[in-house]
Structures are given as structure tokens and as C-alpha cells.
Amino acid sequence: MRRWFLxxxxxxxAPVHSANLCVNADGTEKAWAGAGYNASECDAxxxxxxxxxxxxxxxxxxxxxxxxxxxxxMLSADTPAGRSFSVRNAENSSDYSRCVVSAAxxxxxxxxxxxxxxxxRGVTVRDGVSTAAVQVSGTATSDAAFVxxxxxxxxxxSLAPGRALPPALALATEPETHTVSYTVTRSRFTNxxxxxxxxxxxxxVDGTRLVVHRSLFEGNVAEADTGGAIWIxxxxxxxxxxxxxxxxxxxxxAAATGGAMxxxxxxxxxxxxxxxxxxxxxxxxxxxxxxGRGVMFVLTDDxxxxxxxxxxxxxYNYVNPQSQSADGAAVRVANGAVGKGFVTALFEDxxxxxxxxxxxxxIHAGGETVSxxxxxxxxxxxxxxxxxxxxxxxxxxxxxxGSHTITHSLFANNHTDNRGGAIRVAEYSSVDVSNSTFFNNxxxxxxxxxxxxxxxxxxxxxxxxxxxxxxEDNGLADIASEANGSFGMIQYSALRxxxxxxxxxxxxxxxxxxxxxxxxxxxxxxxxxxxDAGLNLDGQVPALDxxxxxxxxxxxxxxxxxxxxxxxxxxxxxxxxx
Numbered sequence: 001m002r003r004w005f006l007x008x009x010x011x012x013x014a015p016v017h018s019a020n021l022c023v024n025a026d027g028t029e030k031a032w033a034g035a036g037y038n039a040s041e042c043d044a045x046x047x048x049x050x051x052x053x054x055x056x057x058x059x060x061x062x063x064x065x066x067x068x069x070x071x072x073x074m075l076s077a078d079t080p081a082g083r084s085f086s087v088r089n090a091e092n093s094s095d096y097s098r099c100v101v102s103a104a105x106x107x108x109x110x111x112x113x114x115x116x117x118x119x120x121r122g123v124t125v126r127d128g129v130s131t132a133a134v135q136v137s138g139t140a141t142s143d144a145a146f147v148x149x150x151x152x153x154x155x156x157x158s159l160a161p162g163r164a165l166p167p168a169l170a171l172a173t174e175p176e177t178h179t180v181s182y183t184v185t186r187s188r189f190t191n192x193x194x195x196x197x198x199x200x201x202x203x204x205v206d207g208t209r210l211v212v213h214r215s216l217f218e219g220n221v222a223e224a225d226t227g228g229a230i231w232i233x234x235x236x237x238x239x240x241x242x243x244x245x246x247x248x249x250x251x252x253x254a255a256a257t258g259g260a261m262x263x264x265x266x267x268x269x270x271x272x273x274x275x276x277x278x279x280x281x282x283x284x285x286x287x288x289x290x291x292g293r294g295v296m297f298v299l300t301d302d303x304x305x306x307x308x309x310x311x312x313x314x315x316y317n318y319v320n321p322q323s324q325s326a327d328g329a330a331v332r333v334a335n336g337a338v339g340k341g342f343v344t345a346l347f348e349d350x351x352x353x354x355x356x357x358x359x360x361x362x363i364h365a366g367g368e369t370v371s372x373x374x375x376x377x378x379x380x381x382x383x384x385x386x387x388x389x390x391x392x393x394x395x396x397x398x399x400x401x402g403s404h405t406i407t408h409s410l411f412a413n414n415h416t417d418n419r420g421g422a423i424r425v426a427e428y429s430s431v432d433v434s435n436s437t438f439f440n441n442x443x444x445x446x447x448x449x450x451x452x453x454x455x456x457x458x459x460x461x462x463x464x465x466x467x468x469x470x471x472e473d474n475g476l477a478d479i480a481s482e483a484n485g486s487f488g489m490i491q492y493s494a495l496r497x498x499x500x501x502x503x504x505x506x507x508x509x510x511x512x513x514x515x516x517x518x519x520x521x522x523x524x525x526x527x528x529x530x531x532d533a534g535l536n537l538d539g540q541v542p543a544l545d546x547x548x549x550x551x552x553x554x555x556x557x558x559x560x561x562x563x564x565x566x567x568x569x570x571x572x573x574x575x576x577x578x
Contacts, residue, residue, distance in 0.1 A: 018059075019043040021052040024066030025073070048073045049087060049101065049108055059116060063087040065123055071102045072123075074133075084116040089123055094150035094186060096124045103128030103156060109135050112173040112180065115142030121149040125168070128156035132170035132203075136182070139174040145181045146171065152188045159195050166199040166231065167192040168220075172206045180207040184215055189229065191219045198222060199231030199263075200253060206234055210243040217261070218251045218281070226297070228253030228283060232264040241267040248274045250295075251281035261295040261317075268305050269298055274312040276330070277355075282316030285329070295319075295355075298333045298343060307333055307345040314350070319357035327391065328364030329357035329381075333371070342368030349548070351377045352389065359383050359424070360391025362414075366426075368395050370403045375546045375561075378422065379412040386451075387424035388414030388441055394428035402429030407541045408551075410522045410561045411449070412439040419443055419480070420451035434464040434541055435534070435551075437522045437561040438478070440471055446501065447480035465534035467494040467560040469516050477501035492535040494559050509535070511559065522546075524564040531564045532556035 020043050027047035029039045042064070046052035049072065052063045063085060065072050089099035104127040110118055118136075125133045133156045136146045153168035164172050168189050173180045182204065189201040200220035204210045210232070217229035229250055234241045243264060250261040261276045261283045262269075276295055277283050283295045295317040298307045314330035330352050333343045345365060352362035361381045365371045371392075378389040389411055394402025411422035421441035425431050438449040449468050468478045478499040479490070490500065494511040517528040524530055534557035543551045545563040553563045 019061045020064055021046060021055065021061055022064050022066070023047070023049055023052050023072055025071060050074055050106070053085070053087075053108075053110075059084040061085045065089050065099050065101065071100045073102050073104075074106050074108050083114075084118065086119040086121065087123070088119070088121040091122070093122050096122050096150055096152045096188075099123045101125045103133035107131055107133050107135055109137065110146065111138040112136060112144035112146065113138030113141060115140060115144045115178070117145040117147065119147040119149060120151055121147075122151070124152040124154060126152075126154040126156060128158075128167060130157070130159045132156075132158060132160070132165045133168055135165070135170040135172070137170075137172050140176055140178040140180050143179045144173060145183070146173075148182075148184045148187055150186045152190070153192060153201065154188070154190050156192045157195065158193070158198065160198065161196040164198070164203055164205045165196075166194050166201055166203045166222075169202045171202070171204045171210065174206050175208045179209070181209040181211075182207055183211045183213070185211075185213040187215045189215070189217045189220055193221045193223065195223050197224050199227035199229070200255065201229050203227070203231045204234065204243060204267075205231070208241060211246070212244070212248055213246045215248045216251075217249070217253055220253045222255040224256050226255055227263040228255040228261065228285075230262040232262065232267050232269070234265075234267050242270070243267055244270045244272075245274050246270075246272050250274070250276040250283055251278055252283065254284040256285075263297045264305075264307075266305060269307045271296070271307075271309045271312055273310075276312070276314050277316040279316060282318055282354075284317070285319040295329060296331045297328070298331075298345070305343055307343060308348075309346070309350055310348040312350045314352045314362065315354050317355045317361075319361070327357065327359050327366070329355040329361040330363065332360075332364045332366075333369050334365075334367040342370065345369060345371040347371070347373045347376050349375045351379075352381060353377070353379045354381065356382045356384075358385040360387045360389070362389040364391045365404060366391070366393040366402065368402070371405070373404075373406040373409055374542060375408050375544065375548065377410045377412075377546070378414060379410070381414045383414075383416040383418070383420075386416060386418050386426075387420040388416040388422055388443070390423045391420075391426065392423065392429045392431050393426035394430075404429060404431040406431065406436055407434045408544065408546045408561050409436045410439070410546055411436065411441055412522060414441045416443050416445075419445045419447050421448045423450045425450070425452035430461045432461045432464075433466055434462075434537060435545070435557070435559070435561060436466045437518060437546075438466065438468045439516075439518060439522055440469070442470070442474065443476060446476050446482075447478070448474065448476050449478045450480070452481045461488045463490040463493055465492050465537065465557060465559050467513075467517060467530060468499060469494075469496070469513060469518065471516065479505075481505065492533070492559060494530055518560065518562075522560070523562040524558060524560055526564070528564065530559035532558060534559045 022042035158167035
């Protein structure tokens with residue numbers, strides 16, 4: 001008989017000898033008749049997934065699971081390698097609620113050594129104990145793929161001591177010289193717990209590519225380790241490793257140390273159109289060690305890796321602020337040691353708000369990191385140590401040290417209990433800020449908006465076309481620099497009189513402000529003296545303002561994150577206002 005199945009992203013026709021292997025609680029034809037399914041289409045009946053998978057005679061077989069109220073069981077057994085087959089519900093639908101698979105008596109062990117494509121679709125996997133409910137392993141001798149589509153992993157528990165065995169899904173096929181790809185789409189991971197050392201839901205510890213698409217991670221816990229939802233730590237640390245998270249949501253996940261949402265080591269990461277945290281549903285890191293920081297933590301030990309975050313929201317994430325190493329409640333990027341590779345990070349069109357930690361609760365970029373921030377919004381973040389939103393540092397022995405560029409971004413209502421209400425520039429780093437707006441950020445020590453103070457030579461290279469304003473004067477400088485810190489050039493920018501406490505800074509073409517030139521959302525007033533008053537940066541920075549509109553709108557560049565348009569335009573980035 002002829003059956004459709006998914007092979008490497010294409011819709012194919014299985015060979016005529018493929019079989020339908022039907023699985024239900026008692027493994028009988030009678031049970032299938034009760035399910036309203038045409039039992040005549042079943043070539044054989046089994047009482048567990050692994051028993052059916054072990055019996056497959058050829059690639060292209062379909063394991064069809066009963067939609068009865070009775071629970072289908074896995075029962076641990078190695079499934080055969082080198083066969084492409086699919087495991088799905090009887091209706092071949094994305095409705096996982098009516099097809100429940102119990103992992104209480106064992107897990108699904110899928111060997112991808114000989115290649116092939118295996119798909120799991122439209123089921124709920126729950127109640128696993130002691131180890132990963134679904135585990136993909138082997139050493140690939142051919143290209144291989146594993147697809148998880150519309151699967152709900154719920155209330156699974158792992159007691160395994162290794163990061164390779166989280167409670168829900170373990171992806172650990174060694175690629176050798178081949179491509180091993182994993183796809184997780186339209187799936188849910190809820191209330192899974194790792195009591196041992198490892199991720200709270202999913203681990204990607206070997207393979208080539210991981211794509212997580214339109215999926216939800218909520219209430220997962222890694223009690224003793226890193227990655228409340230996802231842990232990425234591929235053994236094959238090469239430029240070919242890439243993890244992508246698209247259009248997904250992370251709420252209320254927790255880890256003892258490390259990223260409560262996602263931790264990555266020596267693997268390129270892309271995050272797009274993704275939300276982490278919401279009111280009363282933020283992700284939490286309960287403590288912090290040397291590398292235990294951030295809801296999303298990207299670290300490299302041996303190589304050059306990249307992080308790209310776009311069109312995403314990081315909100316209400318929390319790192320225990322009592323620990324002075326609790327850095328970057330939302331994002332933390334770093335390298336593990338001097339000379340051990342570096343991270344290139346790009347943040348575009350994203351928003352960071354209501355995050356709380358010790359330093360840089362929105363973004364903490366340290367070590368040998370080269371970062372770029374474009375058209376992002378930072379508001380209502382709180383640091384109990386330094387840098388209310390963005391913390392930048394570098395490493396002495398690693399030119400270009402820590403290099404950070406920020407353009408067309410908004411920092412509003414951020415706060416630190418120490419120095420740098422919005423940004424702190426620390427050791428061996430440089431930060432170039434252009435066309436950005438700083439509004440009502442506060443510090444208790446100094447530098448309401450920006451602070452550069454370190455005995456190791458922190459330097460803010462330039463500030464261009466930017467505006468700094470606070471509705472209330474707390475007696476502190478808006479831009480402060482002490483010790484070996486220095487700003488270099490502050491040009492074509494708008495500040496209050498005497499707002500800069502930096503004897504080494506050069507000020508040029510400064511607009512002194514007596515009242516706010518911006519409205520509550522940071523946009524320029526129609527009467528603002530900042531319109532057409534900026535330096536032409538054409539070719540030096542992207543010619544789009546924070547709302548996604550072309551720059552300039554008039555005869556010259558404006559000062560600030562928002563370009564002023566004489567006719568109304570639509571803000572292409574509709575976020576909650578500060």
C-alpha cells in the first residue's frame with residue numbers, strides 16, 4: 001500500500017512495500033475497530049511504540065498510534081537504525097491531546113547511525129521517569145534527520161546526572177562527517193524537571209543543526225544545572241553547528257545556574273520572533289556561579305561563534321541579584337578564557353524590559369565579544385549592581401578587546417543601584433553610540449545614563465547624534481567617567497548643561513537642553529531643535545530609525561533614535577511603551 005511521509009523537508013511517496021504498524025494499549029485489531037479507524041489498513045498490531053519500531057521490515061513504514069482513551073506505552077528498546085519511518089496518531093493530525101504516550105515504563109531510543117529520517121507527530125509524551133522520554137543517539141554513517149511535529153512533552157522527570165539526558169528530548173547523534181539535523185516544530189514542553197545536572201526540557205549535545213519553530217517552553221526546571229528549557233553543548237564544536245529558535249515562547253522556566261531559557265556553548269545561535277518571559281511568567285536563574293548567568297547564555301571556549309537576535313522580546317526575566325556574578329538577566333554572552341575564541345553578537349529590532357539582575361540585566365556582553373545593537377528598546381530594567389540595561393566589558397589580551405556598537409536605540413526608565421543607569425563601560429572595552437535616545441534613566445552613584453569607570457582602561461569611543469534627558473535632576477552627571485575611563489568624542493548630541501563629568505571628553509556641536517525635546521515614548525516633538533541637527537552618518541550606520549523608517553526624513557539627520565516625519569508614519573515595531 002502507498003503512504004505519505006516526510007523525508008528531509010519534502011513530501012514523498014513511500015515504496016509500495018511500506019507497512020502500517022498499529023499501536024494501542026492491548027495490541028489487538030478489536031481496539032482499532034473501537035477507535036473508528038479502518039483496521040483493515042493495519043498490517044500488524046503492537047502494544048508499544050518500541051516493539052513496533054523494532055519490527056519494521058523496511059523504510060517508509062508508518063507507526064500509527066491509537067486515539068483511544070487508553071494510553072500507549074513506549075517500553076524501552078533500541079529501535080533499528082537506518083530506516084526512515086514516522087510515528088503519528090490515527091488521524092494523522094496535529095491534535096496531540098487525544099493520543100497519549102506514557103514514558104513511565106521506558107523511553108523511545110532512536111538510533112540514527114545508519115541515517116534516514118524519523119518523524120514523531122501529533123502525540124503527548126508524559127510521565128517519563130529517570131531519563132529522557134525520547135532519546136536520539138548513534139554515530140552517523142550517513143546523513144540523518146529527526147523531526148518532532150505537534151508533540152506535547154509534559155511532566156517528565158529525569159534523574160540522570162548528565163546534560164545529555166534531560167527529561168523530555170535528548171538529541172545526541174554524532175555527525176562525524178555527515179549532516180545530522182533536528183527539527184522541533186509546533187510543539188510544547190511543559191512542567192518537565194531535571195533533578196540531576198542537565199537541561200530542564202531539551203538538550204542538543206551532538207549533531208549539526210537544530211531548529212526550534214513555533215514551540216512553547218513553560219514551567220520547565222533544571223534544578224542543579226544550566227538551561228531551564230534548552231541546553232546546547234555539541235561535542236563537535238565546529239563552524240557547522242547552528243541552533244535556530246524561531247517564533248517560539250519561553251515562560252516560567254528556571255535553572256539553578258546558567259540560562260533559564262537557553263544556554264549555548266560553542267555553537268552559532270539565531271533567535272527570531274521569540275518571546276521570553278511575561279508578567280508573573282518570567283524565566284528565573286536562582287543562583288549564579290562563574291558561568292551561571294542570563295536567561296539566554298552564549299559562551300565559547302574554543303572557537304568563534306555568532307549570536308543573532310531579531311524581532312524578539314525579553315521581559316520579566318530574573319537572575320538572583322544578591323550574587324555579584326548574576327549578570328545579564330536576559331542575555332549573557334562571553335568567552336570562557338582569554339584567547340579561547342570570541343562571540344560576535346547582533347541584536348536587531350528587539351525589546352528588553354522589566355528584567356532584573358546584578359549587572360546588565362538586559363544584555364551583559366563580556367570577554368572577547370564584538371556586539372552590535374540596532375533599533376532596540378530597553379526600558380524598566382533594574383540592576384542591583386552596575387548598568388541598568390547594558391553592560392560592556394572586554395579582555396586585555398584579545399584585540400579588538402570588547403567592541404560594542406549601539407545605533408538607533410532607546411533606553412528609558414532603566415535603573416541601577418550603583419553606576420550607569422543605562423550603560424556601563426568596563427575594562428578593556430569600547431562602545432560607540434549613535435542616534436540613540438536616553439530618557440529618565442537613573443543611578444544612585446553616578447552616570448544616570450552612561451558610566452565609564454575602571455582601573456583597567458574602559459573607553460567610550462564616541463557618542464554621536466544622541467539625546468540625553470531626565471525629567472528630574474538628582475544631582476548626578478548624566479554621563480560620567482572616572483579612573484582610566486574616557487569618552488573620546490561626544491558630538492552632535494543633546495544634553496542638559498553640565499551633564500558630562502569627564503575631563504577627558506571632547507564635546508563638539510552640542511545642543512544644550514533646557515526642556516525635554518522628546519515625548520514620553522522618545523519620539524521628537526515637532527518643535528524640537530534636534531530635527532535636521534545631526535551629523536550625516538550615511539554609509540556608516542544602517543539608514544533606518546528605531547521605527548523602521550528611512551533616514552533622513554528631511555534635509556539632514558535628526559538627533560535621537562526617532563527620525564521626525566512631517567507626515568504621520570507607522571511605527572513598524574509596536575511594543576509596550578515605556
